[in-house]
Amino acid sequence: MNNRITFENVTLSYDRRPAIHHLSGVFQPASKTAIVGPNGAGKSTLLKALMRQRLGVEGKIDFGGLRPQDFGYLPQLAEIERSFPVTVADVVAMGAWRKTGAFRSLGADLSAKAAAAIDAVGLTGFEARQIASLSGGQMQRTLFARLILQDAPVILLDEPFTAIDEATTADLLAIIEGWHREGRMVMAVLHDIDQVRAAFPETLLVARRMIGWGPTAEVLTEANLRLARSTTTAWMANAGPCEPARGRAA
Numbered sequence: 001m002n003n004r005i006t007f008e009n010v011t012l013s014y015d016r017r018p019a020i021h022h023l024s025g026v027f028q029p030a031s032k033t034a035i036v037g038p039n040g041a042g043k044s045t046l047l048k049a050l051m052r053q054r055l056g057v058e059g060k061i062d063f064g065g066l067r068p069q070d071f072g073y074l075p076q077l078a079e080i081e082r083s084f085p086v087t088v089a090d091v092v093a094m095g096a097w098r099k100t101g102a103f104r105s106l107g108a109d110l111s112a113k114a115a116a117a118i119d120a121v122g123l124t125g126f127e128a129r130q131i132a133s134l135s136g137g138q139m140q141r142t143l144f145a146r147l148i149l150q151d152a153p154v155i156l157l158d159e160p161f162t163a164i165d166e167a168t169t170a171d172l173l174a175i176i177e178g179w180h181r182e183g184r185m186v187m188a189v190l191h192d193i194d195q196v197r198a199a200f201p202e203t204l205l206v207a208r209r210m211i212g213w214g215p216t217a218e219v220l221t222e223a224n225l226r227l228a229r230s231t232t233t234a235w236m237a238n239a240g241p242c243e244p245a246r247g248r249a250a
């Protein structure tokens with residue numbers, strides 16, 4: 001077990017159509033990596049592969065001993081179904097399901113941790129609110145509280161700040177920085193290049209293939225960003241089926 005995630009010439013596909021090709025590199029323990037690229041570049045697909053969701057996988061992903069339950073995942077806000085009659089406290093409690101089992105009540109210790117998580121995201125007093133009645137920013141704070149309670153060593157965030165205002169973004173960036181200081185591995189799909197430069201030491205730049213992976217200043221050059229923009233368009237025009245090995249990441 002080395003808690004390092006290594007990609008060796010990985011191609012990820014849906015129904016034999018590659019979404020992202022020939023990715024090689026390493027997510028180091030305690031790294032904080034921004035995943036950047038244009039729309040359709042394969043960023044969410046990459047997070048899904050890390051979550052071991054069903055995809056065609058060619059090449060090898062070595063999880064370094066990390067188990068599926070070691071990963072906390074924040075999906076895009078738009079993918080969250082909010083019409084369920086559940087409260088903020090219910091959603092946060094789901095973060096402890098790994099420890100309690102689904103729909104079980106939290107013991108005293110986890111209840112205290114859930115209250116602390118809700119406090120950390122600034123939602124004390126909102127515990128009984130239905131999630132359908134929350135603003136986008138309040139919903140995102142709720143989902144961050146769930147991640148805090150989940151306490152996973154690896155945290156994957158898919159566009160955590162899309163449609164989120166500056167104040168909430170600043171608060172959530174501080175929580176991410178706290179996870180980084182605690183030695184967790186964080187990967188976040190982001191579109192704001194200035195934000196990435198300011199807050200993420202490592203960047204993986206993709207456009208249907210890997211453009212760069214390493215220290216942010218070395219990866220986010222004007223030339224690489226130009227290449228990313230033009231490559232995606234070209235690959236989409238020529239996209240066709242290929243024959244990746246079917247199966248799941250190792």
Ligand SMILES: Nc1ncnc2c1ncn2[C@@H]1O[C@H](COP(=O)(O)OP(=O)(O)OP(=O)(O)O)[C@@H](O)[C@H]1O
Pocket residue numbers: 014015018019037038039040041042043044045046
């Ligand atoms: N479930 C799916 N079935 C088939 N194709 C898919 C599926 N999900 C994504 N794709 C395709 O895979 C490619 C990469 O999509 P992905 O969602 O990973 O991109 P992205 O970089 O996250 O984009 P965005 O910035 O727009 O969220 C796209 O061409 C997309 O249409």
